[in-house]
Amino acid sequence: MVIGVGAYNNAATIGPVMEAVQAGLQRHQPAVESCIVLAEGGSTDGTPDVVRHALGPRAGRLVQVAYPVHPADLLEAAYHGLPGRPQALAAIFRTAAALGARACAVVDASVASLGADWIAALIEPALDGGFDFVAPCYARAPQEGALTRSIVYPLFRALYGVRLHQPAGGEFGCSRALLDHLLAQDGWQDGGHGVGVDIWTTTAAVCGGFKVCETRLGPRRHVSRDDAPDLSATIVQVIGALFTEQARRAEVWQRIRGSAGVPAFGTSPAVPEAPPVEVSQLVESFRLGYRELRDVWAAVLPPATIIALKRLVVGSAGAFAMDDELWARIIYDFAVGHRLRVLRPDHLLGALTPLYLGWLASFLGEVGTGDAAVVDERIERLALAFERQKPYLISRWRWPERFNA
């Protein structure tokens, strides 16, 4: 089996990650021949030396491969923090296939909370459980991972009928069969899958009919780079990748109704604390967006939705609550707008930011600092709303002109 780690100038964080990977391999799979593949983008901060030092005498099981980092990768700060991640994944997959690996897991070099147990949790379902794709599931505070909770998870679930809570996770495990399937897909040349390669991988696994499961990894503490993108750029990258896959696989998702859960492994640890978020500021951001971007929204959203948003704006901040059905239709409208190129994708998704902050205000106002069960129940209701509104998406997708009148 192969554990792949992509790295580019990660000297500050990769040492503990490598120690955890090594400890995980020794503790959980000592009998299985294993190898650590380091995909290195040409770091200038001594990352490979830190890796060798961390692995110590067992550095012999390390295979270092180089992957190209293009100037464009450095210019576009990616939300996951690894410049040229598609090329890094391609290098890891190809090396794993060349080594004859039965299973492969990929972990992020900048995750400070990565523990030895993560390795077993990611690799064992693929190695021994008969699963092809092992998706991560993190324990998070209500205010964390909100983009995933509000859009990525419910949209992915409604589209593809699979209840994967983290379709854009930085860590995952996969079987040899899936590895070969992924490598056989077009688009690996020159990082064609773009910054949203993780969403592409998950979608390819689900749409390819592979056996999928989830593994609970606990809290994920990610050390951000200095050039980490802001919220708006993150939305453009993540939701843009999701919408792109949606357009590419329209033939698949239009036939799917409802959704089904996937087997989940591991236990749910305590939810970590996160920096508090001022809900009133989020409401103000939404109101500012309505005031200034209403014309831009009107290019994407039907008049009835604009009226519903206006009601939210004029209401009191204390009673601010965005209806789930409304939110689902907004996301579907933006997906259709993205497909029709109503606006440039970065403009379109940039204009989504205040709406997202409005949803976040509504969500945090409702769940507060509630425990995981409360949050899960709330997100389940939202996901069901996305499923109920799917006929609306299909209608708009097929006959967009009907809604412009």
Next chain:
Amino acid sequence: MWDQVNLIFSRAAGRIVENIANFLPGLVVLVVLFLAAIVVAAIVRVVLYRLLRGLDFDQRASRTGLAMLAEWAPDKSASLMVARIAQWTILFLGFLAGLSALDATMPSYFALTVFGYLPNLVAAAIILVLGDLFARFVARSVLISAVNMQIQSARLLSVGVKWLVLILAGTMALEQIGLGREILLLAFGILFGGVVLAMALAVGLGSKDAVSRTLDRQLRDGSEPHAPGERIDHV
């Protein structure tokens, strides 16, 4: 004396008749050419409009960022706008061709001057259209970015940037035509500088408190300023 008057009158009348006789064929040609241009323009407009509608040009134009064409058209149809542009271009060219057929010095000279000037006019029109496209693009970029940065006067900023680009494009277009070059450049310099100064003053005075609060916070706890929700991991 009456004989002389008669002679002068008859000579004058002869010249007038001769001039009219010389002028009339040209006028007939002008009318015929203009009528032909009207017919051709109408046919081209109908055919082009139907062809573009058949090719779903309206949808394609809106997808490729040419929605501006539709915005200028009365019926919000890019196809209709293109068809009308073609129609009026043919009419204008037909009229100019007719003028040159008059064989009268003045109209011919006018027609030749206009024809000679056409490249400059076309270049100026292209500069204006591209300038308008760029101004809209930049204005929308600024507006969305400013809103996401929580700048309260985002619209003002966006409109200011849009007009800066439009003024620049307009000046370049007029420069291309050759209208009041020196005065124009001077006026543009004064206007551009004035707008930039006004915006700098507006932003500086308007955000004085915000800047002082931000600096104060940074000096107190060393933390960077954040927009709402910026300090948490959203993915």
